[in-house]
Amino acid sequence: MSTLEIRDLHVSVAHSDATAQPIDILKGVNLTVRSGETHAIMGPNGSGKSTLSYAIAGHPKYTVTSGTITLDGEDVLEMSVDERARAGLFLAMQYPVEVPGVSMSNFLRTAVTAVRGEAPKLRHWVKEVKSAMGELEIKDEFADRSVNEGFSGGEKKRHEILQLGLLKPKIAILDETDSGLDVDALRVVSEGVNTYKERGWVDSTGTPVGGGVLLITHYTRILRYIKPDFVHVFVGGQIVQSGGAELADELEANGYAGFTQAATTGA
Ligand SMILES: Nc1ncnc2c1ncn2[C@@H]1O[C@H](COP(=O)(O)OP(=O)(O)OP(=O)(O)O)[C@@H](O)[C@H]1O
Ligand SMILES: [Mg+2]
Numbered sequence: 071m072s073t074l075e076i077r078d079l080h081v082s083v084a085h086s087d088a089t090a091q092p093i094d095i096l097k098g099v100n101l102t103v104r105s106g107e108t109h110a111i112m113g114p115n116g117s118g119k120s121t122l123s124y125a126i127a128g129h130p131k132y133t134v135t136s137g138t139i140t141l142d143g144e145d146v147l148e149m150s151v152d153e154r155a156r157a158g159l160f161l162a163m164q165y166p167v168e169v170p171g172v173s174m175s176n177f178l179r180t181a182v183t184a185v186r187g188e189a190p191k192l193r194h195w196v197k198e199v200k201s202a203m204g205e206l207e208i209k210d211e212f213a214d215r216s217v218n219e220g221f222s223g224g225e226k227k228r229h230e231i232l233q234l235g236l237l238k239p240k241i242a243i244l245d246e247t248d249s250g251l252d253v254d255a256l257r258v259v260s261e262g263v264n265t266y267k268e269r270g271w272v273d274s275t276g277t278p279v280g281g282g283v284l285l286i287t288h289y290t291r292i293l294r295y296i297k298p299d300f301v302h303v304f305v306g307g308q309i310v311q312s313g314g315a316e317l318a319d320e321l322e323a324n325g326y327a328g329f330t331q332a333a334t335t336g337a
Pocket of ligand 2 (some may be wrong): 119
């Protein structure tokens with residue numbers, strides 16, 4: 071079992087004008103994600119959802135001004151970005167970055183070697199990647215292409231889930247992994263996430279543990295494939311309400327108006 075615990079998290083970002091005050095974006099986020107649980111975060115544009123995911127992953131632009139993040143009691147904020155990945159955190163970014171000159175296959179092997187602590191045996195590795203790519207219906211030729219370079223939006227998202235399947239993190243943060251996916255890709259990507267949820271990772275005794283998921287999305291359509299245990303409404307840098315899967319349907323029907331009013335009036 072694994073637990074990601076976020077307590078009263080405040081995060082600011084540096085203003086592009088260096089003489090100006092940093093901008094406060096997260097204003098007291100509390101959230102606990104355990105192995106096998108799926109938490110969906112839904113909220114209006116600009117409310118701070120990606121900022122939360124960057125803060126957990128350790129993006130240098132975002133400064134934690136107060137609060138804590140721990141993974142199984144270990145202080146995540148003390149860890150470098152790669153230590154966080156090795157500790158079992160994974161972020162599928164809203165806008166995956168292109169890495170020209172680095173092939174997908176080299177990138178994946180390097181990432182897996184870093185996270186697992188040893189290079190996978192070449193023969194096993196080739197089989198493992200082939201099978202993972204097959205499950206996500208990714209053509210073989212992508213192995214030789216530069217990371218994300220010239221990939222379509224949906225292809226980038228598929229490759230994020232390929233990484234998820236190979237890296238087997240304890241907790242995965244998926245930031246709008248569903249955006250830009252056609253209906254078939256949505257199904258394939260969701261199956262990839264569900265496989266991770268079921269197979270998850272293997273603990274020190276060799277026991278498989280279900281993966282924990284923090285799924286940021288604007289649409290309930292992905293939640294028809296990936297069933298959330300909890301839905302959180304994120305407004306103005308905070309979680310303003312939490313509930314079960316039914317809360318997502320309520321948001322789709324009524325929007326965020328009631329919540330944004332409450333956030334601005336403090337009601
Ligand atoms: N580097 C930055 N400089 C200035 N403002 C920033 C920076 N990064 C984030 N912000 C601001 O912080 C706010 C939150 O941004 P964030 O990307 O976290 O929102 P979001 O909830 O993920 O939105 P979306 O649903 O559109 O993806 C926005 O108003 C954004 O403009
Ligand atoms: Mg975002």
